[in-house]
Amino acid sequence: MANKKCGNYTICFENPPVITGWASVVGKKEGQGPLKDTFDRIFTDSTLGERTWEKAESRLQKESMQLAISKSGISPQNISYVFGGDLLNQCIGSTFSLRHSDIPFFGLYGACSTMAEGLILASMTVDGGFSDCSAAITSSHFCAAEKQYRVPLEYGGQRTPNSQWTVTASGAIILQNAGTGPKITHATVGRIEDLGITDVNNMGAAMAPAAFSTLKAFFDDTATKPGDYDLIVTGDLGLLGRKIVVDFFKKDGIDIGQNYDDCGIMIFSGEQDVNAGGSGCGCSAAVLCGYILNSISQGLMKKVIFSGTGALLSPVSVCQGESVPGICHLVCVTA
Amino acid sequence: MANKKCGNYTICFENPPVITGWASVVGKKEGQGPLKDTFDRIFTDSTLGERTWEKAESRLQKESMQLAISKSGISPQNISYVFGGDLLNQCIGSTFSLRHSDIPFFGLYGACSTMAEGLILASMTVDGGFSDCSAAITSSHFCAAEKQYRVPLEYGGQRTPNSQWTVTASGAIILQNAGTGPKITHATVGRIEDLGITDVNNMGAAMAPAAFSTLKAFFDDTATKPGDYDLIVTGDLGLLGRKIVVDFFKKDGIDIGQNYDDCGIMIFSGEQDVNAGGSGCGCSAAVLCGYILNSISQGLMKKVIFSGTGALLSPVSVCQGESVPGICHLVCVTA
Numbered sequence: 146m147a148n149k150k151c152g153n154y155t156i157c158f159e160n161p162p163v164i165t166g167w168a169s170v171v172g173k174k175e176g177q178g179p180l181k182d183t184f185d186r187i188f189t190d191s192t193l194g195e196r197t198w199e200k201a202e203s204r205l206q207k208e209s210m211q212l213a214i215s216k217s218g219i220s221p222q223n224i225s226y227v228f229g230g231d232l233l234n235q236c237i238g239s240t241f242s243l244r245h246s247d248i249p250f251f252g253l254y255g256a257c258s259t260m261a262e263g264l265i266l267a268s269m270t271v272d273g274g275f276s277d278c279s280a281a282i283t284s285s286h287f288c289a290a291e292k293q294y295r296v297p298l299e300y301g302g303q304r305t306p307n308s309q310w311t312v313t314a315s316g317a318i319i320l321q322n323a324g325t326g327p328k329i330t331h332a333t334v335g336r337i338e339d340l341g342i343t344d345v346n347n348m349g350a351a352m353a354p355a356a357f358s359t360l361k362a363f364f365d366d367t368a369t370k371p372g373d374y375d376l377i378v379t380g381d382l383g384l385l386g387r388k389i390v391v392d393f394f395k396k397d398g399i400d401i402g403q404n405y406d407d408c409g410i411m412i413f414s415g416e417q418d419v420n421a422g423g424s425g426c427g428c429s430a431a432v433l434c435g436y437i438l439n440s441i442s443q444g445l446m447k448k449v450i451f452s453g454t455g456a457l458l459s460p461v462s463v464c465q466g467e468s469v470p471g472i473c474h475l476v477c478v479t480a
Numbered sequence: 481m482a483n484k485k486c487g488n489y490t491i492c493f494e495n496p497p498v499i500t501g502w503a504s505v506v507g508k509k510e511g512q513g514p515l516k517d518t519f520d521r522i523f524t525d526s527t528l529g530e531r532t533w534e535k536a537e538s539r540l541q542k543e544s545m546q547l548a549i550s551k552s553g554i555s556p557q558n559i560s561y562v563f564g565g566d567l568l569n570q571c572i573g574s575t576f577s578l579r580h581s582d583i584p585f586f587g588l589y590g591a592c593s594t595m596a597e598g599l600i601l602a603s604m605t606v607d608g609g610f611s612d613c614s615a616a617i618t619s620s621h622f623c624a625a626e627k628q629y630r631v632p633l634e635y636g637g638q639r640t641p642n643s644q645w646t647v648t649a650s651g652a653i654i655l656q657n658a659g660t661g662p663k664i665t666h667a668t669v670g671r672i673e674d675l676g677i678t679d680v681n682n683m684g685a686a687m688a689p690a691a692f693s694t695l696k697a698f699f700d701d702t703a704t705k706p707g708d709y710d711l712i713v714t715g716d717l718g719l720l721g722r723k724i725v726v727d728f729f730k731k732d733g734i735d736i737g738q739n740y741d742d743c744g745i746m747i748f749s750g751e752q753d754v755n756a757g758g759s760g761c762g763c764s765a766a767v768l769c770g771y772i773l774n775s776i777s778q779g780l781m782k783k784v785i786f787s788g789t790g791a792l793l794s795p796v797s798v799c800q801g802e803s804v805p806g807i808c809h810l811v812c813v814t815a
Contacts, residue, residue, distance in 0.1 A: 150611075197800050199800065226669060230589060233796070234794045235589065236792075237796065237797045240672060240792035240805050241802065244672040246671075249489060249670060249671050251597060251600075252589040252590045252597070252807075253587060254570065254589040255586075255587045256570070262587070266586065269605060269608055272608070273607070273608025273609065275485065334584035334586070336581075336584050337575060337580075455587075457571075457572070457575035457587070461572065461628075465531075465535070470579040
């Protein structure tokens with residue numbers, strides 16, 4: 146095994162990349178939730194002045210990237226690579242937001258795990274000596290996602306109790322090989338897990354096995370336990386998926402419940418009528434680039450595990466009767 | 481700038497990763513083309529015995545990965561990461577092919593540049609000390625692509641003279657930090673270029689500016705010229721896109737025409753009725769994992785530039801009147 150690996154699945158960065166800039170922008174509903182004060186900008190008009198939902202989502206990315214760049218103090222031409230992706234077919238949220246940026250671009254598809262996936266790869270480029278500065282970005286938009294994955298809003302489709310609400314948000318992060326800010330010390334790369342869940346309205350259950358597998362690999366590889374961290378988050382399993390992860394750990398004799406939360410649960414309150422919670426690439430990205438990184442930089446938290454969970458299905462695979470594969474990528478962020 | 485960079489956009493690997501295994505599998509039409517003897521396996525039944533085109537595409541990936549692994553002699557559990565993606569919405573060709581592999585997975589979306597993108601990232605993990613062995617895989621399937629991007633085959637849609645034919649194929653590559661085989665010495669990461677082409681049947685023209693930009697960056701950064709290489713390929717610009725790249729270089733006073741070819745042109749003969757040539761993630765992947773790597777390992781070529789070109793559009797962006805952004809990622813492969 147290579148020298149920067151600890152255990153089977155975890156990377157231990159030699160020179161942990163520094164998060165020198167981060168920003169989150171969200172829509173109106175997210176701006177009414179419990180984390181409203183942690184976001185950089187709240188757009189009360191969900192079109193953001195654009196003609197289509199897809200363009201509105203691209204605009205979210207442009208805004209978060211601009212803010213993250215300005216907060217880090219770096220100039221865009223010093224960013225070696227940007228890692229980006231989103232839920233829209235062919236990831237047009239990202240490619241159209243970055244098409245005039247002139248920054249070398251790696252396109253990702255990791256569903257809701259995209260921010261974690263991008264952070265791992267961006268960290269590798271920095272710690273591996275390929276870049277002094279790299280960036281990661283992602284987004285989701287409720288209206289664009291409903292149109293593509295379910296039914297256009299105008300149809301007024303009903304939602305099942307297990308369903309999650311796609312968050313309208315974008316998060317962007319600037320990583321550098323030096324500077325001040327939270328650091329990425331470890332990363333665990335996920336394997337695809339598929340336990341045969343076929344209910345697309347129960348994504349939390351489909352992704353929970355992947356979350357458990359990656360979290361367990363991380364604890365095993367680093368010889369640490371949940372209590373060693375101020376906060377462990379998944380993003381986004383929702384209420385049901387979180388419960389499954391807690392149960393899985395309980396079977397192993399581990400109580401993860403105490404300091405374990407889920408970005409999809411954190412971003413909305415129980416009164417916001419979102420059933421099992423939030424979801425979408427933008428959900429965990431906005432919680433990380435708002436509440437979590439703000440708390441770390443304010444000294445309120447020291448060690449956080451951020452695990453992005455993605456459901457790797459498509460509307461076509463569902464119609465073909467396939468189950469929903471899940472994946473979970475993890476980064477450990479410390480003060 | 482970091483120490484492994486040469487120039488602005490090019491990486492010079494310190495310990496060039498070795499391609500210890502590679503394999504290409506193709507469909508019937510590709511198996512009738514001029515490169516037929518270079519592929520590992522030709523499936524004359526384009527369903528591969530599966531019930532849907534999407535499952536057939538996944539199957540192509542399973543076959544190419546299995547062959548590449550067995551040719552490299554490594555065991556699957558020694559592969560630290562696999563980088564995969566394809567053209568199907570949410571990249572289900574890759575996620576469903578790998579869901580039971582238990583190999584840590586990074587999902588990519590780079591359209592037809594996916595193999596080059598995956599190779600760059602896999603090379604970084606090996607040269608950066610994060611992995612002793614990584615893999616890259618991609619695929620495309622004519623029938624799945626027509627259904628998703630254009631019209632189902634049963635409609636008998638007409639094709640414009642500029643259009644390209646999505647190749648049914650998959651290519652897989654195993655990279656290691658030691659061993660025998662062709663090496664990846666350099667990589668140039670692409671920037672998104674968009675010169676305003678809105679004709680989706682002329683993807684070659686849409687991607688040509690990105691190909692020119694990345695190739696020019698590579699020649700500038702490495703202080704080399706086209707004549708220094710045995711072969712320069714793009715994949716896949718087709719006849720029209722190739723001509724535009726030649727013209728762009730001519731304006732710079734450089735004659736690239738002599739040893740420059742395009743995977744989309746190479747894979748089919750003029751008699752195969754494919755208009756401007758082949759396309760799809762599987763096209764450049766199969767040409768690389770067939771003709772090119774075979775030729776290098778047989779001592780027929782020493783230095784090859786492989787530049788994957790992707791059109792970063794979606795059917796939705798086209799309907800919204802958007803132009804087609806392109807990207808080109810490049811790796812330099814030497815004996």
